[in-house]
Amino acid sequence: MKKILFLLLIVFVFSVDSFAEKVFFADGSRNKKEIALTFDDGPGYNTEEVLSILRLKKVKATFFLLGESIESKPYLVKEIAEDGHEIASHTYKHINFYKYKYKKTEDYNKLKDKISKNLLKNQRLIEKFAGYKPKLVRFPHGYMRQPALDVARENGYKVINWSFGTDWNEFDSYEHLLGAYLEHAKPGTIFLMHDLKDNSLLVEMLPQLIDILQFVGYKFVTVSELLNFN
Numbered sequence: 001m002k003k004i005l006f007l008l009l010i011v012f013v014f015s016v017d018s019f020a021e022k023v024f025f026a027d028g029s030r031n032k033k034e035i036a037l038t039f040d041d042g043p044g045y046n047t048e049e050v051l052s053i054l055r056l057k058k059v060k061a062t063f064f065l066l067g068e069s070i071e072s073k074p075y076l077v078k079e080i081a082e083d084g085h086e087i088a089s090h091t092y093k094h095i096n097f098y099k100y101k102y103k104k105t106e107d108y109n110k111l112k113d114k115i116s117k118n119l120l121k122n123q124r125l126i127e128k129f130a131g132y133k134p135k136l137v138r139f140p141h142g143y144m145r146q147p148a149l150d151v152a153r154e155n156g157y158k159v160i161n162w163s164f165g166t167d168w169n170e171f172d173s174y175e176h177l178l179g180a181y182l183e184h185a186k187p188g189t190i191f192l193m194h195d196l197k198d199n200s201l202l203v204e205m206l207p208q209l210i211d212i213l214q215f216v217g218y219k220f221v222t223v224s225e226l227l228n229f230n
């Protein structure tokens with residue numbers, strides 16, 4: 001009897017584990033010297049400059065595109081896709097879902113509906129301009145609570161946050177910004193940056209960040225490559 005119970009327990013644990021497939025990620029494996037560069041909120045002012053740096057350095061990155069930005073610069077989505085970068089979703093509007101409370105089931109469902117509408121509206125835009133459905137989503141402000149994880153899972157997305165990012169903070173020189181990113185470079189790191197606004201420090205820093213990390217043996221890959229989703 002004890003043996004049967006033990007076997008049942010193993011079957012139960014195994015099935016619970018395989019049911020709850022992992023949907024949230026902020027790092028890759030620490031065993032491989034690979035890093036993923038990610039750019040949020042675009043396409044925008046800095047996108048073309050970022051693309052030309054990546055082209056020159058022969059590096060592939062991942063762009064988490066915002067629907068409202070796509071609508072203002074749709075031609076850039078095609079350019080990002082043609083350069084072989086990974087296109088991912090940052091949803092349609094930059095909504096801070098942390099503001100919404102959901103103690104009651106009714107509120108939980110309402111919030112899920114809001115998140116899902118934003119995700120699907122952006123999916124249609126990306127499909128239209130890039131020609132494929134993205135597999136990855138980063139919710140605005142790194143929102144990662146259960147309603148968003150449920151929506152992502154139901155729609156076949158993985159939720160991707162980041163290991164380190166600081167380009168939205170004020171730095172007095174690009175060297176200081178570079179130092180901050182270098183300090184956090186580890187195998188499996190996902191770096192967050194932004195390409196929506198004019199950020200001269202970022203575009204000054206980026207080529208050097210790539211050169212230095214390649215020199216010490218890092219390879220730059222897309223997020224799907226870093227996490228072995230392909």
Ligand SMILES: [Zn+2]
Nearest residue numbers: 040041140141
């Ligand atoms: Zn954002």
